[in-house]
Amino acid sequence: MQSLRVNISSSSNLLTDPAFKLILVQVLVGIFLYVNCLMIFTFLKKEVFWEDTRYILFAQMLFVDSAVMVLTDVLLIESFYQLRIHTISCIIMCVVVSTLKSCTPLTLVAMCLERYVAICMPLRHADISTSRTRFVGFLIIWSISTMSTLFTFIAYLSVVRPDVLFSNVVCSLEIMLEKEWQAQARAVILLLSFLLMIIIIVFTYIKIMIAARAASSEKKNSTNKSLRTVLLHAFQLFLCIMQFLTPYIEMPLWKLDVMVFYNVRYSNFIVFIIAPRCLSPLIYGLRDEKFFAVLSHYAMCGLTGFSQLRSGNRK
Template sequence: INGLQLKVMMVQILVGIFLYVNCLMIFTFLKKEIFREDTRYILFAQTLLVDSVLLVLSDVMLIWNTYLYPIHMIPCIIICTFVTVLTTCTPLTLVAMCLERYVAICMPLRHADISTSRTRLLGLLIIWSLSCIAPLFTFVAFLAVVHPGALFSSAVCTVEILYEQDWQAQMRIVILQLLFLTMTLIIVFTYIKIMIAARAASTDKKKSTNKSLRTVILHAFQLFLCIMQFLNPYIEIVFLKLDISVYGQLRYANFVIFIIAPRCLSPLIYGLRDEKFFHVLKHYALFGFDTFFSGFKGCISKLPGT
């Protein structure tokens, strides 16, 4: 096995592990009604689903690029547009999760009135609508400048293929910068508010407040990695013109650090740190044997002489 094949194999192992964990968590979410009625877990489930689909599509595109496999332009354009929508959806959902924690900690008496099925639906519509702004602009701009005959050709599918002219990439950067600046300000606002609430909280509430504070910090780190993911194509294109071997190594490094890594944080933040969710997750991960062993241990403890 040469170095290129080994890298591809390692990426497939990482992707497989990630997808298994995500599918197990999505299954756990669907099995319990209490999770399906909680805004925090609904946003978490959306993050899992979006990240899983995004990872699969990104992995397929990585393999196409590695082996220079050309596909028809029309499906390539559709896939690239959809990938960009999903890439923007994840950080927007993270911001929504931070806002949900802000309402739960700083406005506990109004949390039940604010977090309703109607506001959840409205929030999800806003997230997906904002996620579509930059990709739809890029899609329409590409169709406006591309030669009609090019749509019926084949090419190695990358997101950069949508940028026929420099002004398209520059406009996309401007839109994303405005979007991520707004998201950063919201996360900083929620962090400061929750930090103030943590200092003023009683001893009983201080533990949950501090945990929410750490959650916002982790989301901020995720958002930083997501921002870097949008900048990667512009960094990679420079190395593509300079050295193709360095470009290949950089692309693999960026895929692992800025695509796989931030999507491993979501299961960690809510799937493993959340005691309620982790208890149910462990039950399904062990195929229900945890209940059997707990019952068996209880029977043993009741025997005479134990």
């Protein structure tokens, strides 16, 4: 009985050990990056995916999520070891990460709109989903992503002392929130963006649901699957938006208790950084029959045979 208590106590100490937590994060990040790289490789190897808007959006999300995961993991390691880097380098990294983070929810909205067009306007889908439309869509996504980050960056430069830019700091995304009004302005922008994106997703869900009720028995499976996809995107969007609010939860804790701050930051990283980015491979990589057929072929190093691959492409 005493040895059992000792084992439980040692296991509990292991789970609360900061070094063990950091190693666990590296394992999760490694698994995530391996799956993402495999899916990116699958997308690049099959030209049929290059002509489909939803797969192109999916590929962009994989690239963006992988970059966000690597950069935020670097920031987490720097914070854990209290490594100090040049402020200008930190600002550049924060601008890149913030822009990429904003890109993910906007891409989710674009994917919901693509499903809406495919289900509710099937005859016009080919005319709407063209290379020109995709270019305009990507331009809008990246422009909006850059605008919110640019506002934060300019606001930071307007209040920061010049000598601070040439000092060394422990880098974090909160470094550019120098004044309280900056954090409040950023929160308002995020709230308005979130409301707009939710309205668009609810609109697409309602339209697809109406189409599902009116669809024939042959098309009901495809329509119902699109409904579930939009719901998963909505949940994924909620998690992505929540990651922007985590600094407002973490910053007050830094002044109260450093250990609580690190524990909360660790939990937020797992729930709001890793979790929503694990949903992308699930939604399209595993639930999509055509993509999964090609993915399984390359994952098994071609051992599944080309007959399965060809049948997956016909779906």
